[in-house]
Amino acid sequence: MVKVINDKIPEKTKWAFGFIGTASAALEGTVFGSITFFYNIKLGLDSGLIGIAWIIFGFWNAINDPIFGILEERTKTKIGRRIPYIRYGAFIYGFLFILSWFPFFGSSQTALFLNFVVVLFVFDTIYTLVGLVTYSLPAEMAITAKSRANLGVYTTILGALGVLVSMALPMFLLTGKTTQLDPAFRPVMIIVGVVSSIIMFVGSFFLYENEYTQKEETLGIMDSLKACLKNKPFLIFESSNFLFTIGYTILLSGIFYYIQFVLQLADFMAMVPLMVVFLSLFIFTAVFSFLVPKYGLKKIQLFGLLFSAFAFLISFFVAEVLIPALIVFSLIGIGMAARVVSEQPIMGDLIDYDETLTGKRRETSYAGINALFVKPSISIANWLYLTIFTVYGFDETLNVQSDHAKVGIMIGFFLVPSILFLIAGILFKWYPLHGKEWDSKKEEISKIHLQKEKDYLEYLKISKKE
Numbered sequence: 359m360v361k362v363i364n365d366k367i368p369e370k371t372k373w374a375f376g377f378i379g380t381a382s383a384a385l386e387g388t389v390f391g392s393i394t395f396f397y398n399i400k401l402g403l404d405s406g407l408i409g410i411a412w413i414i415f416g417f418w419n420a421i422n423d424p425i426f427g428i429l430e431e432r433t434k435t436k437i438g439r440r441i442p443y444i445r446y447g448a449f450i451y452g453f454l455f456i457l458s459w460f461p462f463f464g465s466s467q468t469a470l471f472l473n474f475v476v477v478l479f480v481f482d483t484i485y486t487l488v489g490l491v492t493y494s495l496p497a498e499m500a501i502t503a504k505s506r507a508n509l510g511v512y513t514t515i516l517g518a519l520g521v522l523v524s525m526a527l528p529m530f531l532l533t534g535k536t537t538q539l540d541p542a543f544r545p546v547m548i549i550v551g552v553v554s555s556i557i558m559f560v561g562s563f564f565l566y567e568n569e570y571t572q573k574e575e576t577l578g579i580m581d582s583l584k585a586c587l588k589n590k591p592f593l594i595f596e597s598s599n600f601l602f603t604i605g606y607t608i609l610l611s612g613i614f615y616y617i618q619f620v621l622q623l624a625d626f627m628a629m630v631p632l633m634v635v636f637l638s639l640f641i642f643t644a645v646f647s648f649l650v651p652k653y654g655l656k657k658i659q660l661f662g663l664l665f666s667a668f669a670f671l672i673s674f675f676v677a678e679v680l681i682p683a684l685i686v687f688s689l690i691g692i693g694m695a696a697r698v699v700s701e702q703p704i705m706g707d708l709i710d711y712d713e714t715l716t717g718k719r720r721e722t723s724y725a726g727i728n729a730l731f732v733k734p735s736i737s738i739a740n741w742l743y744l745t746i747f748t749v750y751g752f753d754e755t756l757n758v759q760s761d762h763a764k765v766g767i768m769i770g771f772f773l774v775p776s777i778l779f780l781i782a783g784i785l786f787k788w789y790p791l792h793g794k795e796w797d798s799k800k801e802e803i804s805k806i807h808l809q810k811e812k813d814y815l816e817y818l819k820i821s822k823k824e
Contacts (some may be wrong), residue, residue: 363823367509374564375495375509376516378444381554381561382492383520386485387610388550392528393458393477394740395614398754400539401461405748409741411471415478416737420730422483424583427726429491440491440569440721445562447488452555454481470769488558490725495565496702498747511647514698516639522636525610526629533617534624537757585716586727588798591791596731598789601782602663602697603732605670605775607739609690611719612771615747619678619759624699634684638691639698644701653708655700656792661784662696669693670776674768693779707791710803743762746770 394412397403424487433439458477463469496509531543586592617628646658669689676682709724750766752759759767790796 370564371566371791372509372512373516374561375492376512377652378558378561378565379492379513379517380520380523381448381557382451383517384487384523384550385451385554386481386489387518388528388547389424389455389458389477389485390607390615390736391524391610392473392532394744395528395532395677395710396459396612397470397474397774398744399537399614399618400427401465401470402754403474404467405744405752407467408474409744411475411478412737412740414475415482416734418479419482419737423486423490423733424726426486427723430487430490430726434662440495440567441562441565443487443491444565445560447484447809448555448558448562451558452551453486454484455554456548456551457481459544463746478583486729490729493702493705493725493728495567495721496706503808508647511644511699513702514578514643514647514695518636518639518643518698521610522632525613525632529614529617529628529632530625533614533628537755540747568782577778582720582723583727585712585720586724589708589712591711591789592727594785594788595704595708596728597613598663598782598786599728599732600735601778601785603735604664604739604742605778605782606694607736607776608743608771609714612743613742613765615743615752615767616771619752620678620764621683622758623680631683631687634687635691635694638688639695642692642695643699646696646783646818650703654792656786656789658696659700659704659789660783660786662693662698662700663779663786665696666690666693667776667779667783670772670779674772674776677772678764678768704789704791707796707800710800714799742774743746743770746774 374527394408398405398408399524430439433442435442437445458481460474463476496513527546528543531540531546533539608782613632617623617631621631623630646662650658656667669686669692673683673686673690677686705724709719709721712724713719747763747766748769750769751763751768753763
């Protein structure tokens with residue numbers, strides 16, 4: 359049965375897509391958020407070698423996404439061109455997640471380094487295949503900023519639950535006064551991998567795609583890249599997004615070092631700052647989703663970037679003590695909420711704008727090209743904060759760091775992201791897809807989609823007669 363284009367997404371689809379986001383965020387967030395701390399503090403891999411591994415991985419991380427994104431555009435199956443990657447990739451995703459926590463080359467520095475690189479390469483491959491779809495599918499299911507923002511409430515809140523799991527569990531099981539690995543850590547990771555795989559597999563049966571898109575001829579790799587580079591609003595967004603992703607990655611990965619060595623928290627207390635951030639994030643995600651129709655995506659995104667810069671700057675001066683830290687962490691949650699609520703709808707607008715240039719829907723192509731710009735920032739972020747920590751005297755073999763090393767952690771974890779968010783906000787001021795002119799253009803795009811749907815229905819009638 360062909361799904362007629364309708365900007366109102368069914369509730370069951372919103373919940374399914376949201377829980378798929380929860381599962382995916384739990385898997386990729388745990389690996390990319392805590393794998394550095396796991397290998398550095400618990401397995402003893404040298405900080406310098408970890409930094410080198412991230413830089414090596416950065417090249418693959420940048421190349422594989424646009425290639426896989428374009429290949430996914432060319433996928434044609436009975437259940438769609440995107441859904442198969444979620445449904446059949448779910449259990450591979452879970453298995454490789456579990457494998458990430460069991461070094462298989464040995465315990466020497468060389469073996470751990472090799473193992474770390476292999477884990478990054480292999481796990482990222484399946485994450486890319488699934489993540490490109492979950493990142494881009496909302497742009498196909500919804501057209502208006504209001505509808506996309508509404509879907510974003512589900513994806514942001516439920517996805518944030520996955521991020522919370524990916525940070526709270528490792529924070530509880532990995533941090534503490536000892537460098538020994540908690541025996542419960544690996545069994546818990548196995549449970550997370552299995553449960554997440556099941557959620558993604560079941561959730562895929564409640565998703566839908568606009569079937570007419572499979573009929574469209576896709577662009578080649580070079581033509582697709584050139585078309586994206588001609589999309590000026592996309593380039594403006596990516597210049598800002600590149601810097602934001604460095605700062606955001608430092609938040610997700612560096613917080614383990616901040617919690618253990620600056621605040622010196624362990625067990626349940628280690629999770630309290632995270633709980634404050636995510637409580638604030640949950641509350642203000644709903645608030646900003648209601649503000650999108652009134653103020654527009656550009657203003658919400660810009661507020662998120664600049665407010666985050668302010669929150670991280672204040673944190674640098676006061677967050678060495680728990681109570682002030684909890685207050686400013688709630689502010690960080692507000693900034694992050696504004697940013698994440700507007701991110702996917704903005705990407706949807708960029709893909710809509712591309713359709714006016716190329717006449718094609720290229721969601722996963724854009725998700726892949728987006729990764730070409732921002733994925734290296736993940737490697738840069740992990741290399742950057744480890745380098746700053748090391749320069750200031752951080753020693754992964756010590757349970758208690760020197761005051762100088764703690765200053766380095768505060769600079770790397772708070773001050774650097776503040777500067778990056780500020781510059782990202784300044785760059786985003788040039789973003790042009792907003793206002794009445796763009797709203798009018800969106801109405802034209804909606805009519806184009808309706809015509810494509812009619813053409814596809816006519817194509818099906820002709821095919822049946824033949």
